[in-house]
């Protein structure tokens with residue numbers, strides 16, 4: 119490949135390629151997402167992109183797909199995690215940062231009003247640092263752990279930590295249709311994906327009518343196809 123050939127979608131630079139690898143690509147070809155769709159953090163980005171109507175080519179990476187431990191991938195994301203977004207020669211990791219970037223880039227879902235934007239960002243941070251931390255262990259035990267090794271005490275602790283947070287979210291959504299007000303914003307994608315994951319676990323849960331209404335709304339959107347209708351894995 120010529121050192122200045124346009125980058126192939128979903129391909130990493132050859133070992134030792136000189137930066138900038140590939141050179142600029144046509145605008146409609148600049149976006150590329152790395153990450154397996156079984157990841158909540160990848161799903162939120164794909165849901166966001168589909169809602170924005172952005173064409174976002176995606177290459178599976180992570181867990182069984184590998185890729186994340188290659189030097190070329192580590193050059194994109196030293197954390198070795200998914201997702202990673204490439205926009206031309208700009209690389210971005212951290213799923214919520216990617217959601218913010220895509221919304222701002224598209225001029226939709228990224229509130230112009232400072233306080234509304236801060237409100238949306240606050241919920242995104244809360245999803246990542248509080249809700250995801252509480253709910254993750256139950257998901258890992260139910261979905262990623264063989265039954266003979268499943269630790270029901272870990273699941274119980276995760277449920278105890280998560281249910282008050284979901285109850286609080288239910289109260290929040292009793293007052294407004296979307297996370298940051300009357301219209302969807304970037305804050306809705308991480309939260310809708312958390313609900314998809316929690317509601318998909320094979321365990322009973324309290325009745326949260328506003329969360330049910332909210333999740334049903336997102337599930338019915340064309341942008342949810344291939345994301346929120348996927349089984350957990």
Ligand SMILES: N[C@@H](CCC(=O)N[C@@H](CS)C(=O)NCC(=O)O)C(=O)O
Nearest residue numbers: 157158159180181199200201212213
């Ligand atoms: N805070 C990061 C977390 C990224 C993360 O933990 N990604 C997980 C999947 S949800 C991962 O890459 N796991 C390793 C793998 O898939 O190989 C983000 O939101 O992007």
